[in-house]
Amino acid sequence: MGLERKDDHDHEAWIEEREFTRLETVYLTVLVWLDKRLRIVDYLEILENLYYKVNMQMPKSHTEQYGLDNKFWYWYPLYALGSFSTIAYIVAAISGALLGFYYAPAATGASGDPSIAYESITMIMTDLNFGFMLRSIHRWSAQVMVAAVFLHMLRVYFTGAYKEPRELNWLIGIVLISLTLLFGYTGYLLPWDQLAFWAGQIGVEMSLSIPLIGEWVAQLIFGGFTPNPATLQRMYILHVFFLPFVVTALIAIHIAIVWMQGIAEPH
Amino acid sequence: MTGTTDNSEVRTDGGETGIVPPDDETPSWSERKERKQGLARTTYEYFERSRREDQDLRQQSDYIERDVLGFPTWPHEMIRNLALTSFFVGMIIFLAATLPPHIGAPANSGVTPPIILPDWYLYWSFGLLKLGPLNPDLALLGGQKLMADRTFGVLANLVVVGAIAIVPFLNKGSARRPVEQPFWASVGVFGVILSVTLAALSVKNLLPIDAHLTFDLTFLLPFVGAFITYAVLKSMREGYMFELNRRYYRLRPPK
Numbered sequence: 001m002g003l004e005r006k007d008d009h010d011h012e013a014w015i016e017e018r019e020f021t022r023l024e025t026v027y028l029t030v031l032v033w034l035d036k037r038l039r040i041v042d043y044l045e046i047l048e049n050l051y052y053k054v055n056m057q058m059p060k061s062h063t064e065q066y067g068l069d070n071k072f073w074y075w076y077p078l079y080a081l082g083s084f085s086t087i088a089y090i091v092a093a094i095s096g097a098l099l100g101f102y103y104a105p106a107a108t109g110a111s112g113d114p115s116i117a118y119e120s121i122t123m124i125m126t127d128l129n130f131g132f133m134l135r136s137i138h139r140w141s142a143q144v145m146v147a148a149v150f151l152h153m154l155r156v157y158f159t160g161a162y163k164e165p166r167e168l169n170w171l172i173g174i175v176l177i178s179l180t181l182l183f184g185y186t187g188y189l190l191p192w193d194q195l196a197f198w199a200g201q202i203g204v205e206m207s208l209s210i211p212l213i214g215e216w217v218a219q220l221i222f223g224g225f226t227p228n229p230a231t232l233q234r235m236y237i238l239h240v241f242f243l244p245f246v247v248t249a250l251i252a253i254h255i256a257i258v259w260m261q262g263i264a265e266p267h
Numbered sequence: 268m269t270g271t272t273d274n275s276e277v278r279t280d281g282g283e284t285g286i287v288p289p290d291d292e293t294p295s296w297s298e299r300k301e302r303k304q305g306l307a308r309t310t311y312e313y314f315e316r317s318r319r320e321d322q323d324l325r326q327q328s329d330y331i332e333r334d335v336l337g338f339p340t341w342p343h344e345m346i347r348n349l350a351l352t353s354f355f356v357g358m359i360i361f362l363a364a365t366l367p368p369h370i371g372a373p374a375n376s377g378v379t380p381p382i383i384l385p386d387w388y389l390y391w392s393f394g395l396l397k398l399g400p401l402n403p404d405l406a407l408l409g410g411q412k413l414m415a416d417r418t419f420g421v422l423a424n425l426v427v428v429g430a431i432a433i434v435p436f437l438n439k440g441s442a443r444r445p446v447e448q449p450f451w452a453s454v455g456v457f458g459v460i461l462s463v464t465l466a467a468l469s470v471k472n473l474l475p476i477d478a479h480l481t482f483d484l485t486f487l488l489p490f491v492g493a494f495i496t497y498a499v500l501k502s503m504r505e506g507y508m509f510e511l512n513r514r515y516y517r518l519r520p521p522k
């Protein structure tokens with residue numbers, strides 16, 4: 001191929017000649033520009049292929065086919081619980097990120113003095129505009145998420161939706177519910193008030209009671225054998241760094257699997 | 268894919284490659300398979316087999332082709348979920364506005380508060396930590412406990428989670444509705460009630476019930492609930508299954 005373009009391939013001339021609207025022209029120019037550099041048309045083709053495979057080959061459902069739907073319609077609203085968990089998670093993530101702008105985890109020690117963490121919470125609640133509401137939203141979305149996840153699990157159980165081919169999603173679900181509870185627990189410790197401190201104490205004792213590796217676990221997760229500033233720091237990192245990544249990824253996988261498999265039918 | 272519509276023979280070897288326009292040089296899936304060895308080859312062979320299976324199933328069945336037995340997530344499920352989203356977020360905000368959380372006294376390692384509790388959703392787990400009386404002591408060890416009570420409690424937590432995890436590997440088959448499997452439904456009810464009674468056990472000093480009674484009820488109530496569920500579903504089952512089977516088999520007579 002020579003350096004000179006053949007007319008067929010002169011896309012700019014084609015755009016001009018066709019007299020597109022302004023919007024179309026801009027769109028096409030950007031598309032052509034990107035495609036020349038990144039070959040995005042190839043990827044669009046793959047996506048299109050995928051779309052047709054995922055959506056178009058999914059025909060009339062079994063239940064519709066056999067007119068069985070009136071036998072279980074009263075279960076149906078419960079099928080929204082999985083998305084409710086996701087939505088509550090998103091609300092918690094947004095309000096949590098905003099809270100994170102003002103919260104600092106440093107505690108001045110287990111000697112009994114009020115800590116920086118505690119003070120930053122009271123600051124959020126009393127001085128910050130909308131801060132009390134923000135904390136309230138974060139707290140409630142977390143509670144609601146846990147409730148929704150529990151109920152979601154029950155609906156999956158009682159509609160038998162965990163059976164083949166969905167066992168893997170059930171297992172991922174077990175991990176998700178455990179991590180959700182852990183999310184709640186680590187968050188509960190962050191205000192570093194009396195309840196937080198003594199809930200931390202219980203956590204330490206639980207890890208200490210694991211045979212053989214108990215002390216090591218307590219050191220790793222709680223940074224000591226009684227709740228102390230290191231504990232708070234670790235809970236903070238778990239709560240705002242570690243768990244968000246892991247849980248978000250797992251939810252994405254969980255839902256992707258649902259998307260591929262379709263929602264289980266009652267028969 | 269493209270180019271297969273005019274052929275009477277449907278290709279199950281993956282057809283042409285997607286991206287590069289095929290020419291005579293482009294290897295098809297089976298040609299690529301021929302060039303491979305070992306695991307890669309087995310993989311291609313399996314792909315071909317499963318494609319073939321899909322294709323056979325499609326041709327056998329008299330209804331529109333499908334790969335997966337389920338409701339399509341989009342739009343079937345998502346439309347409803349999206350419609351409910353704003354109500355749901357509204358509910359969270361409403362709760363947050365009307366019942367804001369308060370904060371207790373700052374942490375003080377010197378003062379043990381009279382009531383130590385986690386959030387409500389961990390009560391069941393907290394209750395499991397209080398199962399000391401069930402921890403077996405062996406006569407051989409002179410009445411010594413096999414493990415500390417708190418180790419026992421942590422173990423109980425693991426057992427519960429493990430039991431939930433293996434459910435799909437114990438209960439197989441295509442039954443979905445509780446009426447079809449009264450036993451598994453009653454197992455579920457057992458679990459739900461147990462989680463509630465365990466939660467009650469964990470706050471027992473707040474309940475106006477005798478502590479021993481609470482402990483006994485914790486394990487008695489789940490059995491009662493499970494039994495009732497079983498009885499009810501079992502008696503519903505006959506009539507229900509008859510109706511269901513009739514409509515089902517009328518449309519799809521057994522072979």
Ligand code: HEM
Nearest residue numbers: 079082083085086153161169170173174176177258263264
């Ligand atoms: C963070 C927690 C979770 C999120 C965000 C989540 C999200 C979802 C969503 C959106 C669906 C689609 C169907 C529906 O909405 O009901 C789904 C389905 C499913 N979930 Fe979850 N889930 C979570 C936890 C769990 C748990 C704890 C389990 C069980 C142990 C579980 C097992 C399943 C199974 C087996 C399905 C497929 C059900 C079907 O096809 O009908 N999930 N999940």
